[in-house]
Amino acid sequence: MGFEDEWRAWHDSRERYAGAEYGPAALESTNWLITEPAAVEGVPGLWALTGDGGIRGSDLGTTGSVVTLRGRDTLRLGRRELRVFDRRGEVALRVFNPRRPERERFSAIDAYPPRKGWRIAAVFEPTPGETITVTSVDGRSHESDLAGRLRFTLDGVAAALAATRTPQGGLSAVFADGTNGTETYRFRFLPIEEPASDGSVVIDFNRAYLPPCAFSDQYVCPQPPPGNRFSAPIRAGERAVVLGR
Known part of the structure; x- marks a missing residue:
């Protein structure tokens, strides 16, 4: 494969990644939580830090009363996907939504x-x-x-x-x-x-x-x-x- 062909293969893979259903354009919110449960826009339940690097969701209705996310855990609630984001010990709840307008318009x-x-x-x-x-x-x-x-x-x-x-x-x-x-x-x-x-x-x-x-x-x-x-x-x-x- 020549220089230009290799570059185009790389560029094509980048576009596939960027436009993926739960790719970077789908990130809807990054929510910095505290230990007191609080609502997160677009997501059912109440969310709080566990104190040991995790995130706990409660009152989730039909999905169950309590769930805890740590590390690379993910959770789908409807079309949205929840992930843990750890920035050197600061933990946030990230919400990915494939229906985010910027993702759909990518x-x-x-x-x-x-x-x-x-x-x-x-x-x-x-x-x-x-x-x-x-x-x-x-x-x-x-x-x-x-x-x-x-x-x-x-x-x-x-x-x-x-x-x-x-x-x-x-x-x-x-x-x-x-x-x-x-x-x-x-x-x-x-x-x-x-x-x-x-x-x-x-x-x-x-x-x-x-x-x-x-x-x-x-x-x-x-x-x-x-x-x-x-x-x-x-x-x-x-x-x-x-x-x-």
Whole structure:
């Protein structure tokens, strides 16, 4: 499979994921709970934290009087699906609804045509023991281990991209560039291939993708750190969500 075919297969899989019945566009609400039972819009019963990382629902009518959700547990109530969201010990109840208008109207992900020129050679410099402040779109900040920096040249200017590791162990970066707000969403995510033993790696901006908060404002995505904000336009990767009528 050639370069363009591989990219199109990736892009097709991204669109299938984004438009899935219970995919990111279906997130209807993120509800930060307390230990006192409270109602959640669109969902029967009363919901509260259990105190040990779980969520308890009571007075659920025909589905049973009490249910407890932990970890990756899910619960279907009608068409809605309930999931637990744990942000470093803060627990919320997430409600996914395939009938959310933005999910039903999802049509495609607009993207730039793939170009080999946006596969840029870089050198990865590990940063053991260094941390970086990550600020989410809701203003909450936390310190995260910095895996390293990728040194490369962008439009003839030396640049660096700070990368962290995902829970699965892969390298990833969050970046902003000169296209944001006009041609693209306000920032994007970028997976990074594992560097070779000498630190050499290719940054493929063609695989830059929209964060979940581009599909629903109920996500709390991490924003780019200051060093990952470039004034130069990076016209590669995904641009924006396309909604039909």
